[in-house]
Amino acid sequence: MQDTFKHKGMRKQLINELREKGINNEQILNAFDAIPRHFFLDLIFEQQAYSNQAFQIGAGQTISHPYTVAFQTDLLELKKGEKVLEIGTGSGFQTCILCQLGAKVFSIERQRELFLKAKKIIHHFNFTPRLSYGDGYIGLPSFAPFDKILVTCGAPEVPQALVDQLKVGGIMVIPVGEGRDQIMQKIVKLEDGTIETTELGVFSFVPMLENKVK
Numbered sequence: 001m002q003d004t005f006k007h008k009g010m011r012k013q014l015i016n017e018l019r020e021k022g023i024n025n026e027q028i029l030n031a032f033d034a035i036p037r038h039f040f041l042d043l044i045f046e047q048q049a050y051s052n053q054a055f056q057i058g059a060g061q062t063i064s065h066p067y068t069v070a071f072q073t074d075l076l077e078l079k080k081g082e083k084v085l086e087i088g089t090g091s092g093f094q095t096c097i098l099c100q101l102g103a104k105v106f107s108i109e110r111q112r113e114l115f116l117k118a119k120k121i122i123h124h125f126n127f128t129p130r131l132s133y134g135d136g137y138i139g140l141p142s143f144a145p146f147d148k149i150l151v152t153c154g155a156p157e158v159p160q161a162l163v164d165q166l167k168v169g170g171i172m173v174i175p176v177g178e179g180r181d182q183i184m185q186k187i188v189k190l191e192d193g194t195i196e197t198t199e200l201g202v203f204s205f206v207p208m209l210e211n212k213v214k
């Protein structure tokens with residue numbers, strides 16, 4: 001895979017577009033500059049890789065829109081060295097953005113094909129997140145608690161196992177809703193174990209599926 005001047009130019013345009021849409025976290029915009037999104041896509045999508053679109057990545061799944069990746073990442077209020085659990089590795093693009101921002105990333109994917117593909121590309125960047133093949137509903141109890149949890153598939157409800165694995169004061173960003181559309185929720189875990197939820201608009205994700213590791 002090559003990262004040409006043309007790709008870099010298209011990337012700058014995408015970053016301008018993200019800025020216009022309200023993303024003003026420079027660290028996140030820099031991460032988008034550092035990670036070439038076309039590396040995560042089939043060659044047929046190479047020319048469109050820097051448009052604000054979702055694309056098929058295999059196994060009936062899609063890479064999220066760049067704006068969605070930036071928006072969810074922004075909501076996490078990430079600090080270097082924090083432990084982040086991502087549900088839905090998919091293409092591995094979001095995983096790499098989190099690694100680039102200095103997070104200690106743990107990511108789970110339930111589609112074997114995507115898990116294997118993402119592993120290769122992520123290692124190409126010399127990042128070393130812990131990638132797991134399994135069901136994100138269960139989370140990763142043996143590595144809990146996490147400072148942040150990011151769910152990148154549409155969850156019918158907030159899985160209690162994930163709330164349990166979030167630190168007190170930690171943030172979970174999760175699109176919640178059955179069917180095509182979900183409401184983006186930012187959840188903060190309080191001292192007594194309960195959660196405080198803020199709703200942040202409608203998004204459309206592939207569904208979070210339970211007990212069906214493929």
Ligand code: SAH
Pocket residue numbers: 061062063064087088089090091092093094095108109110111114134135136137152153206207208209210211
């Ligand atoms: N973060 C990804 C988004 C991929 S789409 C990216 O940047 O490309 C969401 C992914 O969630 C899909 O790959 C899907 O297979 C996965 N997924 C759905 N339900 C899951 C579950 N219960 N556990 C883990 N992964 C799941």
